[in-house]
Amino acid sequence: MNDKINMEDIARALGISKVSVSKALNGKEGVSDELRTKVKETAEAMGYRLNNSARSLRTDRQFNVGILISEKFILDKEAYYFTVCGEMIRRLDELGYSGIMEIVTYQSEDACALPRLYNENKVDGIIVLGQMHGDYLRKIETVDVPLVFFDFYVNHSKTDCVVSDNFFSAYQLTNRLVALGHRSIAYVGSIRSTSSIQDRFLGCYKSLIENEIALPPAHVIEDRDDQGRFIPLALPDPLPSAFVCNCDRVAHALINQLKAVGIDVPGRVSVVGFDNSIFSTIADPQITTVDNNVEEMVRTCARIITKKIGDPERVYGRVMVSGTIIDRRSAQAVVSTNP
């Protein structure tokens, strides 16, 4: 636009130099309060807008953060990571950054192709939302801007990440069942499938060990195949009095499966889930679950990436955010076996 005005225009209008304008507008030292105020007012009045490209070219800072989401997470219409991404962008905004999301297509992920926003130097840092192929992650770790993984971690990788404290949450959730009198507890989830499922299992197992509760093999129940597709659940016989499910979705499916064979939940069997997702509230009974405090995770992640942009040497490691147990009706005190 030819009528776009720049710092030079403001300087001319005020009879000063553009250096002073720059300092005044950016809160830098070296300009009197009086002049600063006048510059700001004039800028406002003239409708001045910062040229971010010019600043970026000079400072090598874009004030943009890239957010990567694998296409595989968004097949689903109500993709969870879109919501997370929205939250993230809002938090980044509060810290003075714009968020630029990019979908990593299957093709790019397979080819380990770096995202456009990196190839075109549009961002000062990158957040990866959700686990991706190991090869792709190894490639993305070669970027020369700060990087944070969100909601997953990679063994042996030094990249900072923000994850929910699955282990501890599962431990507490299982303790809750024990406190309710349960002594026969099964875990539902394919423990080699993802780090979350595995960590939640281990937290559950810790509680069982501490409480001297046996865990027969039949009490670890597969819920999905190699491709991550859900499979029918093999219910142990005899039934345990409680199930710890690795996610609400499976807890919901389990409740329906139990109800279908006439088993009352929570009357005869208690079921708890994870994630506080929509499945926990559409189930009947509503499911006692763990809220992962995604908001807190997002806030933490936004803070970390911006700090790292300011000081790339900073290392945060694996940052854990605690979950909160949400008590609902699907878990109750164990019923006496002697009526």
Added chain:
Amino acid sequence: MNDKINMEDIARALGISKVSVSKALNGKEGVSDELRTKVKETAEAMGYRLNNSARSLRTDRQFNVGILISEKFILDKEAYYFTVCGEMIRRLDELGYSGIMEIVTYQSEDACALPRLYNENKVDGIIVLGQMHGDYLRKIETVDVPLVFFDFYVNHSKTDCVVSDNFFSAYQLTNRLVALGHRSIAYVGSIRSTSSIQDRFLGCYKSLIENEIALPPAHVIEDRDDQGRFIPLALPDPLPSAFVCNCDRVAHALINQLKAVGIDVPGRVSVVGFDNSIFSTIADPQITTVDNNVEEMVRTCARIITKKIGDPERVYGRVMVSGTIIDRRSAQAVVSTNP
């Protein structure tokens, strides 16, 4: 980074000028095929990445499109516009643009404050996702970059927009109910709240008029307050035999409200919704609804904004995308009133 390489470096390595490098890399004329190939190979080998800021400063084009979402649409965890935004970003990417989403806070919307991505000249064009305050929209129409409204329009405004053909879809949906024998039909939605709600109402009303079905005032039911927050629904007495809801979410709430007072859906009352959202499938019974063909709307919108960036004089007006009725179990033939 001090080891970041630029066009000059490539030029030096090849013993040519950076002008030729620029032309070769950008597919511009004035360089032999042979040299072009060599330049591209060298750039690749040296790990060259375009400095978008430098290009932008020179060309006044960022290859970024801003996407604005009002905070009021995202209170909800499963916010629909996040999904749309994700789709939009993917389409923009195919066209060579990055999408930068920005949440417009209540505060900014009230204050009619232009978004950061515009104030800092980060984008070549702006898409507004979903209706916002009239004052805010009037303000946003003053921007000096191409602008497209998505999923709503403003009366008397000349801004291009992409909308679903709400009027016609609602008309067809209501016709469907009439064909099922319904003669007492209510509409659920605050008709002054958004243009979608209003147009869906009018389409519904057109069908009622054509079929000589009366619409008493109690048959137009408010579902949200001035702030867009949902409110309890005032059910008419006597009940109509069918409800046309302005969205699945409200249809879902209505079904639950009806069930809570012992009214069978669809046995006694039919309910239809709009949007084919998750609420239409988690409801019991699943909801007959309209799929707005959001994917097509998004594709169209991405195409329009990028075309307009290339040629700001282009005018598209109100672009309508047709919806498709999805038949499910919540709407059935009216039951005989004489048992």
Added chain:
DNA sequence: CTGAAAGCGCTTACAG
């Protein structure tokens, strides 16, 4: 087909 020069709008040393 190739390249020297100018300039986009800032910010950062530096000098006064």
Added chain:
DNA sequence: CTGAAAGCGCTTACAG
């Protein structure tokens, strides 16, 4: 407290 000068990495118009 204030400003003149240099330069970030590109692209464009122009000259050869």
